Amino acid sequence: MNKILSQDQIEAQNGNLIDEIIRMSDFNFERLPMLDIIGERLADSLAVALPDLTGVICEASLSQLDYVPMAQAMDALPAPAMLAVCSSPNLDGEILLAMDSTVLMTAMELMLGGTPKGESPHVPDRFTAIERGFGQRLATLIMHELQSDFSMVGTIELELDRVETDPDAAAVTQPANLCVRLHFAINMAGRTGALEIILPYDALEPVRAKLGKIHFGEPSDEGNPWREQLSDQIGRSTVExxxxxxxxxxxxxxxxxxxxxxxxxxxxxxxxxxxxxxxxxxxxxxxxxxxxxxxxxxxxxxxxxxxxxxxxxxxxxx
The missing domain is CATH 2.30.330.10 (SpoA-like)
Known part of the structure; x- marks a missing residue:
């Protein structure tokens, strides 16, 4: 059934849309199509790497990629969220990994040998030191896969700096600065959680030129990333x-x-x-x-x- 809006509501929505257009026009940026490809590769990599850690089949998909200010990205984070701040000598700033409680608690239960059933009944107000430790292990795995998938545009060495639970302490750039936000849906043991990777646009300056054009598998000075990716996936496979x-x-x-x-x-x-x-x-x-x-x-x-x-x-x- 369609909802009938009043004139005031229509004007308010139009005003919000105009404000959004004006706000985004303040940013001078170009879209980076290689991030879409890297995001899809990361989803495939996580679907292979997470079972090594949890022992169950996992599914991962890139559900959204958008360009938003840092303040908007932080406001949209799930609460509570495990926030991992990563740095790289090859980038001009830090990046942020954020996973919701469903991803963290399900992965922790599986790593401890449990068998999750149904939706996660436990949504903590804040994470304990043990949960933060498991979150660090999970973030390290995700960071390693992201580093590997970035190899198709250049060498990116990522290091996990710290794990936070307070969004204010995990801000990796100024609130008004533009960021690229990748949102992933992670399914483990019948539960679906969210993973977000926030990349400040300015931090990508050293590799922005390569991210701005699509690579069709041509050879590069960095070697053959597709061969390395295939070798890595084969190395993780099991045989009888x-x-x-x-x-x-x-x-x-x-x-x-x-x-x-x-x-x-x-x-x-x-x-x-x-x-x-x-x-x-x-x-x-x-x-x-x-x-x-x-x-x-x-x-x-x-x-x-x-x-x-x-x-x-x-x-x-x-």
């Missing part, structure tokens, strides 16, 4: 390895006759090495033994060439 002790051909007729207590002869010596296989590809030879605690373990004794092993396996089949 199998230690195969022996392979013995047995007819289905014989297998159907097996019963509890039957012994299957593997035709190998006790010191026989196992073959470590990944996705049906032989990778290593390994000796089998036991650790002091009684657990069975393997020791890599030889690195195999998958192509050579495939050729040998083909000859053996014939």
């Amino acid at each position: 390895l199998e230690a195969v002790l022996a392979e013995v051909p047995i007819s289905i007729r014989d297998i159907m006759k097996w019963k509890i207590g039957d012994i299957v002869n593997l035709w190998i010596e006790e010191e026989h090495d196992a073959t470590v296989v990944c996705s049906d590809t032989p990778m290593f030879r390994a000796a089998i033994g036991k650790r002091n605690n009684g657990n069975t373990a393997i020791r890599i004794t030889e690195t195999l060439d998958p192509e050579e092993e495939a050729k040998n396996h083909g000859r053996n089949d014939h």
